[in-house]
Amino acid sequence: MERTAFDLVIVGGGAAGLRAAIAAAELDPDLTIALVSKVYPMRSHTVSAEGGTAAVLRDYDSFDLHAQDTIKGSDFLADQDAVEYFVAHCPQEIIRLEHWGCPWSRDEDGRVSQRAFGGMSVKRTVYAADKVGFHILHTLFQTSMKYEQIHRFDESFVTSLILDGGACTGVVAMNLRTGTMAAIQGKATILATGGCGRVYEFTTNGFIKTGDGMALAYRAGVPLKDMEMVQFHPTCLPGTGILITEAARGEGGVLVNKEGERYMQRYLPGKMELGPRDILSRAMIQEIKAGRAFEGPYGPYLGLDLRHLGEKRINERIPMVRELAEKYMGLDPVHELIPVRPGQHYIMGGVSTGLKGETALPGLYAVGETACVSINGANRLGSNSLSECLVFGAACGLAAAEFAKKRPSYPRGATAREALRKEEARVFDGLLGRERGKETVAGIRVEMQQLMERDVGIFREESALADACGMLAKLRDRFAAVGLADKDRVFNTELTAVLELDFMLDVAATIAHSARDRHESRGAHSRTDFPQRDDANFLKHTLAFRTDGAPRIDYLPVKITKWQPAERKY
Amino acid sequence: MTVHEYPARRRRVWWLRNRRYLAFQLREAGGVVCALYGLILLNMLIQLRDGESAYAAFLNLLRTPPMLYLNVVLFALVLWHALTWFMLIGKAQPIQFTREPLPWKVVFGINVLLWIGVSGAVVYLIFGGM
Amino acid sequence: MADSEVVFRVSRYRPESGGRPTFQEYRIPYRSDMVVLDGLNYIKDHLDPTLTFRWSCRMGICGSCGADVNGRPRLTCGTYIRDMRKGAVTVEPLSNFPILKDLVVDFDDFLDKLASVRPYIVRKDWGDLSKEYTQYPEDVDAYRQQSLCINCMLCYAACPVFGASPEFVGPAASALALRYIRDTRDDGAAERLARLNTKTGIWECTFVGECSVVCPKEVDPAAAIQTLKFLATTRHMRRLLMPGSASR
Numbered sequence: 001m002e003r004t005a006f007d008l009v010i011v012g013g014g015a016a017g018l019r020a021a022i023a024a025a026e027l028d029p030d031l032t033i034a035l036v037s038k039v040y041p042m043r044s045h046t047v048s049a050e051g052g053t054a055a056v057l058r059d060y061d062s063f064d065l066h067a068q069d070t071i072k073g074s075d076f077l078a079d080q081d082a083v084e085y086f087v088a089h090c091p092q093e094i095i096r097l098e099h100w101g102c103p104w105s106r107d108e109d110g111r112v113s114q115r116a117f118g119g120m121s122v123k124r125t126v127y128a129a130d131k132v133g134f135h136i137l138h139t140l141f142q143t144s145m146k147y148e149q150i151h152r153f154d155e156s157f158v159t160s161l162i163l164d165g166g167a168c169t170g171v172v173a174m175n176l177r178t179g180t181m182a183a184i185q186g187k188a189t190i191l192a193t194g195g196c197g198r199v200y201e202f203t204t205n206g207f208i209k210t211g212d213g214m215a216l217a218y219r220a221g222v223p224l225k226d227m228e229m230v231q232f233h234p235t236c237l238p239g240t241g242i243l244i245t246e247a248a249r250g251e252g253g254v255l256v257n258k259e260g261e262r263y264m265q266r267y268l269p270g271k272m273e274l275g276p277r278d279i280l281s282r283a284m285i286q287e288i289k290a291g292r293a294f295e296g297p298y299g300p301y302l303g304l305d306l307r308h309l310g311e312k313r314i315n316e317r318i319p320m321v322r323e324l325a326e327k328y329m330g331l332d333p334v335h336e337l338i339p340v341r342p343g344q345h346y347i348m349g350g351v352s353t354g355l356k357g358e359t360a361l362p363g364l365y366a367v368g369e370t371a372c373v374s375i376n377g378a379n380r381l382g383s384n385s386l387s388e389c390l391v392f393g394a395a396c397g398l399a400a401a402e403f404a405k406k407r408p409s410y411p412r413g414a415t416a417r418e419a420l421r422k423e424e425a426r427v428f429d430g431l432l433g434r435e436r437g438k439e440t441v442a443g444i445r446v447e448m449q450q451l452m453e454r455d456v457g458i459f460r461e462e463s464a465l466a467d468a469c470g471m472l473a474k475l476r477d478r479f480a481a482v483g484l485a486d487k488d489r490v491f492n493t494e495l496t497a498v499l500e501l502d503f504m505l506d507v508a509a510t511i512a513h514s515a516r517d518r519h520e521s522r523g524a525h526s527r528t529d530f531p532q533r534d535d536a537n538f539l540k541h542t543l544a545f546r547t548d549g550a551p552r553i554d555y556l557p558v559k560i561t562k563w564q565p566a567e568r569k570y
Numbered sequence: 571m572t573v574h575e576y577p578a579r580r581r582r583v584w585w586l587r588n589r590r591y592l593a594f595q596l597r598e599a600g601g602v603v604c605a606l607y608g609l610i611l612l613n614m615l616i617q618l619r620d621g622e623s624a625y626a627a628f629l630n631l632l633r634t635p636p637m638l639y640l641n642v643v644l645f646a647l648v649l650w651h652a653l654t655w656f657m658l659i660g661k662a663q664p665i666q667f668t669r670e671p672l673p674w675k676v677v678f679g680i681n682v683l684l685w686i687g688v689s690g691a692v693v694y695l696i697f698g699g700m
Numbered sequence: 701m702a703d704s705e706v707v708f709r710v711s712r713y714r715p716e717s718g719g720r721p722t723f724q725e726y727r728i729p730y731r732s733d734m735v736v737l738d739g740l741n742y743i744k745d746h747l748d749p750t751l752t753f754r755w756s757c758r759m760g761i762c763g764s765c766g767a768d769v770n771g772r773p774r775l776t777c778g779t780y781i782r783d784m785r786k787g788a789v790t791v792e793p794l795s796n797f798p799i800l801k802d803l804v805v806d807f808d809d810f811l812d813k814l815a816s817v818r819p820y821i822v823r824k825d826w827g828d829l830s831k832e833y834t835q836y837p838e839d840v841d842a843y844r845q846q847s848l849c850i851n852c853m854l855c856y857a858a859c860p861v862f863g864a865s866p867e868f869v870g871p872a873a874s875a876l877a878l879r880y881i882r883d884t885r886d887d888g889a890a891e892r893l894a895r896l897n898t899k900t901g902i903w904e905c906t907f908v909g910e911c912s913v914v915c916p917k918e919v920d921p922a923a924a925i926q927t928l929k930f931l932a933t934t935r936h937m938r939r940l941l942m943p944g945s946a947s948r
Contacts, residue, residue: 039754040811042851043762098832101821101883103840103847110834134761135847142819142876154808177800178573179716206756239733242759297733324759327778442745486750488716490573491801494749574715575806576799579792580863587771591860594908662907662926 002182003151005411006034007404008397009170009186011158011213013041015133015386016368017192018140019093019393024401025147031401034184036153036173038208038496041141045194045206046389049133050245050320052115052125053386055090061122063087070384071563073119073276074348074377075523075533077226077541080561082373085355086384086391093390094126102139103128105317115317116250119276119381130245130320136386153184157496158212159427161189161220161364162411162419168220168364169411172423176496179489181424183416187404188363190396191217191351192389195369198500199508200344200457201449204236204243213370215503217351218510222359223543225352225372225556227507228515228525231380232458233345234280238298241343242328244321246382248338249273251317253306255280256337257292263302271570278379278524279570281342285458288341296339303337310334342458346385348376348524349514352543352556357396363403367396374541377558378523428489431498436483441497444482448475448501448508456512461529465516469550472509479505510544513551518542535565593654600651603644656681706730706781708739710751711792713799721799724748725788736769736776736789740803753803760916763852767803768792773857773914794857796866807853813869814851816895817877822888839884846879846924848917855911855921867900871911871921874902878924881931889931897932905929 008024010017013035021035037044056066066087071078098104098112105113105127117125128135144150156173162183163169170185193213197205218224234255235244249255255273257263267283268275284302287293293300306314306321311334314322325333351366353359353373359366368389375388455468479501486494520534521527539558544551581587585595617628631637659681660674705727713721728742737758743751755765758777765776770790781789797805827833855871862868877896881889896902905925912922 039756039764040851043754043756043764045757045762047762047850048757048759092830095830095832099821099826099829099885101880101885103844104835106835106837106840108837110836110839112832131761131848134850138847138849138851142814143821145815146818146820154811177806206758206762208756240758320761327760440745440749442749446745484749486752488714488750488801490715491752491804493744493752497749573800574718576713576715576721578796578798578863578866579721580796584860584863588910590910590913591908594910598906658907658909661909661923663930 003032004182005185006151007031007187008190008400009034009036009184009188010190010192011036011171011216012044012192012194012368012370013037013039013141013152014044014046014192014194014368015136015140015389016370016393016396017041017044017190018137018144019390020190020192020367020397020400021150022140022144022147023394023397025144025149027398027401028405029149031149031404033147033150034153034186035144035150036156036158036171036184038155038157038176038212040154041144041152042138043208044137045209046133046137046386048204048206048243049136049386050130050243051247051250052117052127052132052383053094053136053390054117054120054124054381054383055094055126055387056087056124057091057094057112057114057126061124065121066090066124068563069119069121070375070381071377072568073379073381074375075379075568076535076539076563076565077229077377077522077558078375079373079559080563081559082355083375084561086375086388089391089395090387093387093394097136097139097390100139100143102135105129115247116274117381117383118246118249118274118280120383125247125250125383127247129316130247130318133386136390157499158216159423159499160419161216162416163220163361164411164415167362170416172419174427176491179492181420181427183420185411185413185416186363187407187410188365188400190357190400191364191366191370192368192393193370195347196504196507197344197347199448199452199504199511200230201446201453202236202241203344204233204241205344210500210504211507212500212503213366214351215506217359217361217364217366218506218544218546220361220364221546222361222364223352223545223554224349224507224510225541225543226349226374226378226514227347227510227544228518228542229348229376229378229523230344230456230511231277231346231348231524232281232342233277234284234342235304235338235340236343236345237324237329238296238301238339238341240328242324243345244304244324244338244340245318246277248304248306248318248321251313252309253304255340256303256305257287258294258303259292261292263287263292268570275570276379276381277345278526281458282526284342294339299341301339301341304340305337306333307335307337346380348372348374348378348380349511349542352541355395356399357392358399365396365400367392378525427495427499432484432487432489432492432495434483436485437481439478439481439483441482441494441501444475444479445497445501445504448472448505451475452508452511456515458526460515460525460527462516465512468512469509469516472505472512473550476505476509506546510551513553514542514544517553533568539565596647597651597654600647603647604651606644607648652685653682656685704730706739707788708743709788709790710740710743710803712751712802713793715801721792723790730781732782734781736767736774736779736781736791737765739781739789740776740791752801761850763850766794766852766854766857768795768857773854775852775854775916778916794853796857796859796863797853805853807856809866810851810853810856810870810873813873814876817869817873817892818888818895819876819880821880821883821886822891823885824887833885835884842884843879843882846875846882846919849875849879849919849921850917852916854914854916858910858914860908860910861904861906865900865904868904869896869901871925872919874905874928875919875921875924878928893928893932893935896928897936902928902932
């Protein structure tokens with residue numbers, strides 16, 4: 001019999017989940033840890049992160065400077081106590097990773113190298129060529145194999161949380177391989193499922209980024225914070241949405257319009273291409289609207305010019321940029337411009353948590369992109385997210401482990417059995433039993449994605465947002481009629497697509513409603529009808545609570561320690 | 571619920587799936603052929619011990635067309651075996667004298683030159699005095 | 701932008717119906733910039749939602765979407781239909797692995813093999829945990845190539861030795877073992893070589909070399925295995941000739 005009760009259940013096997021698992025395993029070898037992932041952990045989307053991970057490692061830098069950059073980048077919506085904790089713990093995480101074998105790029109003196117990144121005022125971003133996420137993920141995954149107490153449930157899809165007496169006591173998961181459901185009980189549960197990029201049509205996110213953890217927490221009554229804060233990355237390949245890392249600009253790449261002009265000089269002369277992502281993405285849209293963009297088969301685009309860097313530097317520092325451009329665009333950046341346009345990349349919002357990942361529900365934690373602590377506020381700086389996964393992954397793993405250690409006995413089996421029975425009925429008898437009709441999972445998914453792209457994109461305004469809220473509610477109704485052609489239980493990816501769409505519709509609604517109610521422009525949230533930041537009314541976090549109808553929106557003050565909100569000027 | 575995995579497809583004639591696999595199998599076969607050559611040589615020594623007529627009969631046998639054809643095939647396989655191995659040495663003996671290992675083509679060239687040199691020396695030793 | 705059509709012949713296997721894998725044909729609209737994965741997704745979304753395959757990043761780094769395309773193991777996200785020979789695109793699950801459903805194979809066994817070579821830094825003394833270890837750029841270059849493995853399993857699908865004896869530790873796990881052995885921060889060479897110097901270890905490899913041909917990340921596992929053979933042999937000889945010599 002496979003074990004079904006653990007001290008700690010971690011959902012998600014990316015950087016945050018693995019880091020939490022290792023932290024807990026190191027704390028106490030007697031703790032049992034379940035690592036549940038809907039894919040094999042090394043497939044997690046951390047793998048696609050490219051440019052780097054930030055930490056203060058050199059004398060020219062300081063915690064205050066890193067914190068100040070992060071807070072300014074966030075347009076003062078970040079919680080400053082969280083940011084201070086974050087910057088102070090980044091260096092040790094880089095060193096932990098280093099000790100575990102991460103192949104960081106090195107300077108000639110044998111120290112870990114650092115590069116420039118958007119919004120960071122000094123060279124602060126640690127890197128391993130431009131496959132940083134890949135190397136971090138594989139280093140963590142392989143290191144996790146050292147710990148026998150980490151029990152992996154690979155390719156197990158979590159469908160709901162188990163709630164018992166106002167606390168979370170584990171998850172119900174569908175094992176894709178066997179097509180069976182199981183209750184995986186835990187004294188504490190951590191959600192580390194990453195972002196929800198797939199609610200948008202044009203995204204750098206992988207197919208698996210469907211906001212599962214956010215929806216799981218939301219359904220359990222935990223609010224989602226700052227969901228209107230969606231980051232659009234300026235340099236994505238048209239058509240596929242494949243990301244061209246910010247490191248390309250950090251290493252000296254420039255952006256040009258069809259007239260060959262470095263147009264950023266008109267928008268952000270102080271920082272040019274190394275400004276924060278929200279500003280660069282908006283500048284791109286403005287260039288496109290002004291008719292100064294190139295035209296291609298996938299619409300207008302701008303040019304990323306790396307030619308002056310030379311072949312050697314490109315191969316050494318950003319080999320993946322060249323690989324991706326050659327493979328997916330059929331061009332060589334040594335000699336040609338790379339076509340780029342903005343695409344959804346990250347969500348600053350997520351499950352509302354405290355400093356250690358704790359949520360309003362006892363026993364439930366969230367960390368990484370799934371969570372909103374918040375250090376990213378209204379706009380995340382590039383290379384802060386991998387560090388966030390590491391710093392808060394470790395903190396959350398330890399906090400959840402301590403919480404579990406204080407609970408002498410495992411949760412009651414009866415509640416878990418009841419939860420399991422309910423989920424089996426909902427998923428197998430309900431969803432799987434539905435016959436195919438007019439509505440298909442792909443059809444509704446595409447409509448949702450196009451709607452979000454059009455109405456809840458880079459620039460927003462009241463009527464479009466109201467329209468989006470209404471349309472999402474209609475899509476939710478129509479979703480009830482989605483039927484399935486695949487009736488097998490084993491590895492039914494049509495069924496998982498339905499479950500994911502179910503999650504995404506919840507998450508999309510929180511994004512649209514949170515955006516509609518924020519009547520100001522701040523960071524990535526840019527309202528054409530409210531173009532100014534409004535600290536008097538909106539220096540606060542949005543909270544979205546689940547109800548039977550539309551999400552209920554509430555607010556939470558921002559924690560300010562020593563950086564008073566000021567105009568965000570670069 | 572029991573899950574019926576379909577057992578791994580292991581093709582018995584995998585070596586016909588592409589040219590590289592076939593080239594590999596031919597090289598391996600070339601190894602057997604080298605042994606065959608050895609046996610022929612051994613037999614020649616046995617015939618030599620058994621006297622002049624036995625040796626002459628064996629040489630006559632070697633001169634018949636089927637044996638000649640067989641020898642051509644065997645020689646081709648041995649050549650293939652040797653050349654493809656020379657190509658692999660650069661990869662199979664990854665001893666690095668420099669920061670970048672020598673490209674396999676260079677190692678291949680050196681080996682071919684050595685081979686030609688040694689063969690020349692042998693030919694000279696046998697026929698050079700004539 | 702659909703210029704024409706392309707025919708996909710896709711291997712189907714339904715675990716709950718049993719039987720043998722069969723081929724099913726689909727006609728899909730063709731664009732010149734389409735990869736095989738786009739075709740599979742078109743089928744999933746528009747023609748047949750029961751078709752089952754794994755994918756995620758569609759940028760050649762997550763390693764999910766490997767399949768035999770026209771008989772050769774490839775990442776479907778990086779394989780352009782325009783580069784295929786004229787006619788049908790045949791997509792089958794990766795060879796040498798048990799099939800779970802359609803194009804989904806079971807490679808759990810690889811993860812056990814990977815764990816068996818200790819794919820993590822082994823150290824006798826971790827020293828000061830608050831300080832980074834010094835490593836020079838050339839030290840990183842020494843193991844960079846092997847560290848690029850994305851565990852996509854194409855090399856196992858290409859390896860006839862693994863096909864014949866599934867216990868063989870195989871190309872990727874061996875390459876990753878070498879990756880850690882070559883790392884200046886690591887002291888675990890002895891344990892790893894002891895694992896690899898076994899009946900199911902590196903000596904099974906007959907140097908067919910196809911693993912390195914199909915590898916999408918140029919990890920060159922074939923060369924890695926030969927290096928390991930060299931290391932295992934020299935280590936063995938050294939122990940024979942100089943008992944009690946240093947372990948590294």
